């Protein structure tokens with residue numbers, strides 16, 4: 001593997017977070033099917049893109065502005081499985097929103113994860129704004145907006161990229177291109193092959209990366225972050241990936257894509273591929289995989305139990321936080 | 327014009343089916359109608375309202391659009407000018423805001439600003455409303471924003487029957503109409519719907535239940551809740567009239583005043599936030615034109631003034647207006 | 663503009679070329695008159711197309727007003743006149759008269775619209791017209807009508823989300839639309855390099871998968887050629903084209919602006935040396951299509967038309983206050 005500063009320990013840690021995310025994800029779907037969680041949004045298939053990018057940042061210090069797909073990202077960024085489950089089950093202790101937002105609407109002030117709404121692409125503009133502040137405050141932080149390829153059709157995507165380019169802001173626009181916006185395939189979404197082609201229209205680099213390879217993703221994000229910190233402005237990164245399961249627990253993807261297509265894509269499962277590669281490099285063994293899986297199972301069980309026992313919000317708090325105090 | 331039971335063949339349809347069947351019927355008789363929006367094609371919409379329509383009418387008339395609301399509404403304006411009848415869908419009412427410039431500053435003003443030489447007959451459909459674990463961005467009631475705007479018409483059906491007649495009128499209308507569909511009503515409300523085409527004029531309220539002690543003025547999902555409450559109240563000896571506004575703009579001033587004068591006690595109910603909601607306007611109309619008929623202050627029951635509906639069950643429940651809350655408030659009014 | 667006529671390979675006969683020049687001069691003179699009316703206190707607001715006439719007239723003449731539509735912006739007085747709006751009609755709008763075909767005196771001046779003449783009504787928030795143009799053109803395609811829509815906007819306005827949404831939509835659905843950016847280097851006081859980090863707006867076309875063409879605005883024949891070709895592509899079903907014409911704004915942004923605070927007089931003089939009206943006249947002369955006498959005759963004719971339009975509009979009725987509620991809705995069908 002190339003000279004990118006990724007030690008075997010770091011790569012194992014990346015692997016761990018990818019597996020953890022998949023396990024939490026699987027558990028969320030089970031809870032949904034059992035009627036215990038009304039809705040689930042998944043990162044299943046996107047783990048390499050998300051974890052690879054997180055590891056390239058100064059985690060907990062740089063700002064990230066995730067979207068609903070980014071479970072693996074926020075886990076790698078420091079959110080705990082317990083916190084994730086508290087959010088899924090709408091508990092009072094949920095650090096993302098105290099049970100106010102739908103699941104997968106991440107936000108964690110301490111970890112520098114900006115709260116996001118459901119309206120796609122609004123976070124692109126927020127990331128540019130965070131970066132504007134970093135530029136003015138000279139705090140050395142980079143901001144990263146995460147979004148799907150479908151949401152690049154939104155006007156706010158365009159306004160954000162243009163603004164960031166004009167002001168050479170320290171921001172990265174990280175696109176997770178999984179080829180679908182719910183049921184709409186990208187050929188009906190845009191008349192270009194690559195989202196990265198849009199970068200030229202703003203005067204910033206547009207980089208395409210294999211989103212199923214966490215190391216490659218790590219490398220391009222690292223480079224973009226370095227560039228941003230040097231004051232050279234924003235980068236648009238397009239990580240090509242695939243969503244292995246329906247858009248959400250309310251969706252049925254059989255209506256719009258064939259089982260063969262999904263099976264074909266699963267042959268490039270980022271976790272299986274990374275696992276094979278680490279084994280080949282002598283970094284990972286079958287025993288170690290089992291050990292990790294066992295550990296993760298306990299963690300997921302603990303997180304589920306913890307969240308299920310946790311208190312729901314008090315209805316009397318409904319009117320809290322509409323405004324701050326004067 | 328409006329067929330009555332017994333005069334025609336009827337089917338029992340859900341609110342959602344009534345909307346879908348109306349779209350189908352209208353598209354069959356008018357080839358100018360096109361439907362588009364996010365996921366409306368192969369997927370039939372995330373709520374399945376447009377299911378099967380692409381198969382029947384082809385990809386030129388039922389079209390998956392890019393994920394861009396301003397473009398959806400803005401192109402609908404251009405297409406309407408050129409003689410089509412676009413019926414775009416906004417996937418959730420909450421996502422109408424990226425298009426608000428196109429709706430409020432363009433669609434609503436084009437007739438006026440061109441001195442009547444241009445107009446844009448288009449219908450924007452959008453599911454709205456809460457109580458479905460949709461949280462802050464999949465639960466909102468957005469009607470008051472648009473009802474404020476002259477040039478727009480805003481309708482919300484409360485029954486499958488009304489859903490059909492109002493949608494047909496909206497499509498036939500020469501001006502932009504916002505047609506909001508309550509998500510919780512889609513599958514829970516069922517009713518008889520005549521097979522044949524009929525129109526319910528926009529701007530006509532409907533007395534859904536006659537009563538003499540108090541009037542509950544409401545619309546949308548809250549109509550069925552108010553009817554439930556009225557039944558409970560009947561057992562307590564309180565006779566409640568339920569007026570379904572059906573149209574938020576234009577309001578049926580006559581019907582509002584009539585019921586207010588009849589009972590002298592008015593409760594206005596909506597799921598949308600209290601402040602600046604439709605209730606304020608209805609209340610103002612009654613105070614202006616029927617003050618001396620009132621036997622009690624006008625009361626309002628509405629969603630609380632928080633930015634949007636929270637997710638977690640206890641919070642969502644605390645937000646939602648329910649039949650019980652309506653009953654309690656109505657009782658308070660009746661006893662005044 | 664040293665190229666001779668043959669080099670453009672255009673089907674423009676001498677009359678058509680003179681017509682092109684006529685509209686440019688007419689627009690320039692009418693525009694100047696409007697400023698005078700403003701300074702006399704007779705017209706509350708002016709927003710001017712001086713400097714952009716070459717782009718506008720050539721674009722309009724490359725279209726077919728019988729089948730095509732315009733969705734213009736506020737600087738496009740020359741364009742709408744070359745497309746069929748009369749000086750009287752422009753002046754009625756400028757003075758807010760009841761007979762103003764754009765809006766009956768409801769909109770600010772220069773918010774052009776004319777249903778019969780295929781000019782779509784426009785508003786003030788920039789870039790909204792691009793989306794309408796795409797929708798209109800898309801409906802032509804769906805209805806199998808053989809026409810195109812040309813919409814125009816300033817370079818600053820291409821930073822609006824609606825520009826992006828419109829171009830993306832047009833590209834996906836291969837809509838017969840031409841998006842013309844009149845790049846005059848400023849959005850009010852903001853110079854281009856503070857508006858965007860690129861030299862050419864046309865490069866944005868790459869992000870949509872459509873052709874993007876840069877053209878020199880002071881060369882109307884080049885503009886004509888490019889728009890003509892874009893129209894041909896659109897009609898053939900090949901979809902939209904983004905055209906960027908590099909041009910100039912010779913006045914302040916509007917009558918409420920003073921451009922001396924952000925643009926040096928030297929720079930303005932420099933820009934004026936690239937005046938399409940002058941360059942095109944010189945070219946016509948070089949091609950022996952124009953001479954001093956023709957110029958004198960034209961100037962006289964134009965002055966008459968400008969006087970006539972002014973007198974006519976000044977004498978025309980203001981709208982009746984009783985009509986303020988008209989046209990909020992049409993008549994109800996049910």
Ligand SMILES: Cc1ncc(C[n+]2csc(CCOP(=O)(O)OP(=O)(O)O)c2C)c(N)n1
Nearest residue numbers: 069118119120148149150151180181182421
């Ligand atoms: C403005 C807006 N319109 C519509 C939606 C509904 N919606 C939620 S996700 C989605 C598809 C997004 O696709 P993409 O951006 O490709 O992200 P992916 O889910 O594929 O990761 C849509 C249409 C929304 N959230 N916001």
Ligand SMILES: Cc1ncc(C[n+]2csc(CCOP(=O)(O)OP(=O)(O)O)c2C)c(N)n1
Nearest residue numbers: 737786787788816817818819846848849850
């Ligand atoms: C959405 C919106 N924001 C702001 C304005 C105010 N405004 C009017 S023109 C203008 C500058 C437009 O510049 P450009 O697009 O380059 O066109 P130009 O006037 O230079 O031809 C601005 C900011 C507006 N009309 N619409």
Ligand SMILES: [Mg+2]
Nearest residue numbers: 148149180181
């Ligand atoms: Mg996607």
Ligand SMILES: [Mg+2]
Nearest residue numbers: 816846848849
């Ligand atoms: Mg400009």
